[in-house]
Amino acid sequence: MSKSRMSTKLAALYIVFTTLLVVVGIMAFYRYGYSNAYSQGVSNISQIVETVMKQIDSRLQTMDAVTVEVLTEGTFMTMWRKEMKDEESIYSHEIRQILMKAYMNRSDIRRVAVYTLHGEYFSTGKTTVTKEDVLKRIKMIQGKYMMNKMSSRAFVSLHYDHWDTTSDTQVFSLIKPIKDREGNTLGYIEVQQNALYIREICNVKWNDYLLDVVVFMSNGEDVFYATFDEDEREKINRLKAATKQYSKVRHLRNQVVFTSSSNYYEGRAVIALEEAILMEAFNRAMKLMILIALGLMLLTILFCILAVKSVIKPIHLLVQHMEHIDMNHLNKDLNIKMKDYETAILVGAFQKMSDRIQEYILTQKKMESVQTKTLFNALQSEMGPHFLYNSLGSIANMCEEGETEMAADACYSLTEILRYVSSYEMSEVTIGEEMEKLRSYMAIMKSRYRHRLEFELHVDEEAKDIIIPKLTYQPIVENAIKYSLMENENVIVKVFTVLLGERLYIEVKDNGCGITKEAGEKIQERINEFFSNEDVSEIVTKIQFGGLGLSGTLIRLSIFYGESFQYELQEKNDVGGTSIILSMNIKEFR
Incomplete structure (x- = not known):
């Protein structure tokens, strides 16, 4: 019955964990994938709209080049002025030859036409219009387009060929005024291209969806081309208003709007795409991935149930035998x-x-004696009247001087230390916890000695979770401060904790009077005496734990880390003080 319950719990735990892992994985992938797919989609559509505008620019430049070629032909303006003056056309053949020459080598140009303000015209291709028709067109041009600039031009959106009323072909046109040197208009030149060219450019797709494309010309006010009917004026006006101030990408309701301005003319191409369509391929992939994940999850759950039952059986047998074994x-x-x-x-x-465990019990007995003595002396010595009176006196001075914030910080630090050293529940802590309490201790000492004390604490990030005996740092730092203050006005204490592979190094450095060779030998003698004497309690009473003492700390570390623990006392370091270097293998204490 117990085996069944255990296997059920393990299976349930695995199912919950697997489900949670899959859900978290899918959510993380969705957030990352959605952002990535969205950015990629926006980048691709931005390139598409730029390509559309460049291709349209190319078409318009071709038409513009035809007008320039005609108007700059050496004899054209001379003949045109005479045509304006004479009632009969005497240069009609020559003018048509100029038009044909400009038209001849450009297969995409449908028609080139020039016409005077009086309705006379010359055109390539078939024409069926009358003089009155031309005059009406001139009136339309003058009313709709501003032609009072030397560089003025008008781009006319898709329309049926005005010059051949029998044709049902749609074209788009470029109209430019023919002007003399004084800027007076002498007529107009019109170049046409077949509408199919701009349709091919603008009929672009994304995920098999035809994109909404609008091209605005004439300072962005006139619709030059749209892939949807102009009857949808609301949509066109919305896009016109949204893109009036240039921005390559903007959000409009549930749409993403992309804009590219012409490099040569006052116009812009706009593509509008529903966000759902932009992300459709990604959403399809997500649905497929979820289905696959659910299938794999069901298979792993089934495998888990079978595997748990197989593993639990031998474990249950071992547990039955272990129930009859005790510590004795x-x-x-x-x-x-x-x-x-x-x-x-x-x-x-x-x-x-x-x-x-048998070996550990013997070692632990020694450790408990030393640790209990250490913790007791930490309260009796470090937190004794002398330390408390000085700390509280420093706090009182700060309050009298109005340094209430510093006084409060000192009180908090003192509280943390009292709580830490008075707790007998834990004899082992992490280096991170030790460093926090050491900072609190140093904060109190700093508030006490102020400018006389400077300290520096460095610990490798990966070393913070390593287990270490409680109150390892503070006794050594306390000794460093104590003996350094005897010799120097300004005291500097530095603590370094470095992890190199499987070995931990701790160095406490001060600028005090240093340590004599005799003192170092005496410390080693006490350590040797402790480990060579079977009566631990007798040796413990002889160890000088005042201020927690260096000997007591080294003994605790020797017991805790075993033969891997080593220490070095440098009589004179680079700043004239003492350096204590501790090293130990921490493979089993991570």
């Missing part, structure tokens, strides 16, 4: 028939663990 019978043989590899591994590991 750790070496008792386990009568387990090892029918499978997993059970053999577990039994062997348990037997090794029993042997290690």
